[in-house]
Amino acid sequence: MEIGFINGEFVDISSPVIPIQERGHQFGDGVYEVVRVYRRVPFLLAEHMDRLERSAHEIKLTVPYSKTELKQIIEEGIQRSDLKEAEVYVQVTRGIAARNHLFPDALPSFTMTVRPIRDVPTNYYKKGVAVYTMEDIRWKYCFIKSLNLLPNILAKQTAIDQGGYEAILVNNDLVMEGSSTNVFVIKDDIVYTTPTVKGILAGITRQKVIDLAKQLNYEVIEDFYSVAFLKAADEVFITSTVVELLPVHSIDNDRIQGVIPGPVMSALSEAYRTTVIQVCKNESVSSQSNE
Ligand code: PDD
Numbered sequence: 001m002e003i004g005f006i007n008g009e010f011v012d013i014s015s016p017v018i019p020i021q022e023r024g025h026q027f028g029d030g031v032y033e034v035v036r037v038y039r040r041v042p043f044l045l046a047e048h049m050d051r052l053e054r055s056a057h058e059i060k061l062t063v064p065y066s067k068t069e070l071k072q073i074i075e076e077g078i079q080r081s082d083l084k085e086a087e088v089y090v091q092v093t094r095g096i097a098a099r100n101h102l103f104p105d106a107l108p109s110f111t112m113t114v115r116p117i118r119d120v121p122t123n124y125y126k127k128g129v130a131v132y133t134m135e136d137i138r139w140k141y142c143f144i145k146s147l148n149l150l151p152n153i154l155a156k157q158t159a160i161d162q163g164g165y166e167a168i169l170v171n172n173d174l175v176m177e178g179s180s181t182n183v184f185v186i187k188d189d190i191v192y193t194t195p196t197v198k199g200i201l202a203g204i205t206r207q208k209v210i211d212l213a214k215q216l217n218y219e220v221i222e223d224f225y226s227v228a229f230l231k232a233a234d235e236v237f238i239t240s241t242v243v244e245l246l247p248v249h250s251i252d253n254d255r256i257q258g259v260i261p262g263p264v265m266s267a268l269s270e271a272y273r274t275t276v277i278q279v280c281k282n283e284s285v286s287s288q289s290n291e
Helices: 023-027 045-058 067-081 122-127 150-161 204-215 227-231 263-290
Strands: 003-006 009-012 030-038 086-093 109-116 129-135 166-171 174-178 182-187 190-193 219-222 235-240 244-251
Touching (some): 023 109, 030 045, 045 067, 122 244, 129 150, 129 235, 150 166, 174 227, 182 204, 182 227, 204 235, 204 244, 227 244, 235 263, 244 263
Parallel strands (some): 129 166, 129 244
Antiparallel strands (some): 003 109, 166 174, 182 190, 182 235, 235 244
């Protein structure tokens, strides 16, 4: 079952509960997070809640719940949904007030949804996906996970309309990230990814993949690279909480040479899967022993 939560109450996900004066609706004045649930366990929850707090802090907003309360709300949502595999979205906004650009004297709003995971066709993991490069027209603070995603959705839709899966956003010929993913390149067994500057989101999956690559003794270079370097890569893959690691087979219709998925990505995917299984097994054991 799909679950909704707004300002302290669990609600029917399809009920029209957002007030007309909600600032998330009027201005996109808020931040959000996405957590993937495996076997009823929210994966890397602490990292996601830390980033939520950081994003909120950057827009001068305070998350209305402590980390312990957030964990309880999310876990209760998962329990009520009875879903083993799920996606949890949470949003924090500047609250409900008459429309005015100035910060209102209002309590922040907190909403959450717990829904089944979106199915990414298994074929995509075997054969890869097409991506299209596009100019990054977003603001300069994309390290904040803001609710304002208009440039991202326009870019993603443009990629989809060309028969692709993801848009790769490019700034002065440098690859920044995908519209909802981070990007990795493999060249001569070295792992390259864009550094966590203010212009990209510091992906939680990105960091996990970097940690795993280092554990597997790959050299990791966090630096900028050009579209030409991307197109000349041995392997390219995109990462996010939702897609995990997803191979790319072509960029602007130029095919990646070599097998898909490539050997380095395959090793990293396997390590990622092992981590998910270990972490979620341990957490579910420790929460059972706490009951
Ligand atoms: N998107 N970059 C952008 C712009 C993103 O929106 C996302 C995540 C990522 C990857 O971050 P992470 O590994 O922490 O999920 C990078 C989520 C999945 C979304 O908006 O649905």
